[in-house]
C-alpha cells in the first residue's frame with residue numbers, strides 16, 4: 682500500500698431509487714427506496730476492499746455509482762483528484778479507463794460471435810491503448826489471466842464459466858486500470874473455480890499493484906481476498922476494518938449474524954485451498 686493517499690475516495694454516496702408507475706386507487710404511493718445511504722470509504726493503491734452484506738443491502742448499487750454506471754443522488758467519488766460525479770462525455774470516458782468493472786455473468790458481457798482475441802483487443806482499442814492491435818497485446822493479457830494464447834481464436838461458447846471470467850478480467854485489465862471493481866465475480870462459479878479466480882485476483886494485485894473493490898455475499902471469499910472489509914446493511918455501512926479483525930471480533934450484531942452462516946470462515950477457506958494471509962494465520 683502507498684503512503685501517498687488514497688487512489689479512490691468515496692464520501693457521502695447516496696442513491697435513491699424513485700418508485701414510479703401508476704398508483705392504484707386507494708393505495709398509498711410506493712415509497713422511494715434509499716438503496717445507498719451516506720456511504721464513505723477510501724481505497725489505497727494495491728489494496729483490496731471487500732464489500733459484504735446480504736442480498737439487497739446495496740453492495741451492487743454502491744459499485745455501480747462508483748463506476749458511474751448509474752448516477753448517484755449525492756456524494757463524491759474522487760479518483761486522481763477528480764470528482765467523477767462532475768464528469769460528462771469524453772472526460773467521463775477517459776476516467777473510466779482507470780476504473781474497470783467485472784460482473785457476475787461473463788457470458789452476457791461477452792459478444793458470443795466475437796473471438797476471444799478480438800474481444801480483448803476491442804477493450805484496449807475502446808480506450809485508445811497504444812499497441813492494442815499488436816498480437817502481443819492479446820497474448821500478454823491472456824498470459825496474465827493464465828489462458829493459453831491459442832484461446833485467442835476461440836469464441837465464448839468454447840470456454841467454461843471460469844475461463845470466460847478470465848477473459849472478462851483480461852478485458853478489464855486491457856486499459857491498464859488503477860482500480861478493478863468485481864461485482865459478485867465468482868458467485869456463479871463452482872467452488873474450485875472460485876478458488877482459482879480468487880488466487881488470480883491476488884496475483885494480479887501483487888504483480889501490478891492494481892486496487893480492487895470486490896463485492897460478494899460470500900464471506901469466505903472475502904476473507905481470502907480482502908485486506909479490508911466493509912459490511913453493508915440496508916444501504917449503510919454497519920462495520921468496516923481490517924478483514925481479519927472484523928471476522929474474528931465483529932462489533933456489529935449484523936456482522937455476527939452474517940458470520941453465523943459460516944461457523945468458521947477461515948476453516949472454510951482452508952478446505953478451498955486458499956492460502957491468503959488471515960486464512961491460515963490462526
Ligand SMILES: Nc1ncnc2c1ncn2[C@@H]1O[C@H](COP(=O)(O)OP(=O)(O)OP(=O)(O)O)[C@@H](O)[C@H]1O
Pocket residue numbers: 698714716734735736737738739740741742743898
Ligand atoms: N434499478 C433499480 N430500481 C429500483 N430498485 C432497485 C434497483 N436496483 C436495485 N434496487 C433495489 O435496491 C436495493 C439494493 O440493491 P442492490 O442490488 O444494490 O443490493 P445488493 O446488496 O447488491 O444485493 P444483490 O446481491 O441481491 O444484488 C434492493 O432493495 C434492490 O431491490
